[in-house]
Amino acid sequence: MAKITYITHDGQEHVVEAEQGSTVMENAVRNAVPGIEAECGGACACATCHVYVDEAWYGKVGAPEPMEEDMLDFAYDVRPTSRLSCQIKVKADLDGLVVRVPERQA
Ligand code: FES
Secondary structure: OOEEEEEEOOOOOEEEEOOOOOOOHHHHOOOOOOOOOOOOOOOOOOOOOOEEEEEHHHHHHHHOOHHHHHHHHHHOOOOOEEEEEHEEEEOOOHOOOEEOOOOOOO
């Protein structure tokens, strides 16, 4: 298990225990974290699961693959640490991960 903290636009923290192999998006949806819509269900085809990875974690999470990068063009207010949360797999070394949910999705 890995602890993930989602900070929503209003500053509220939602802490969840995530199973390895699941995605950051799936854990947000399962735990009703507001602001993650995930319309395509994780197929990297909607950009409504956009999050900002905390800068301290971005190196561990890594940069998006080209397909995700193309999809991120459709996200709202993209920043240097933007990722689509359905493309981030939970693994042991992401225990403690912090992501922020944008003000709105695409
Ligand atoms: Fe659609 Fe992530 S859920 S791109």
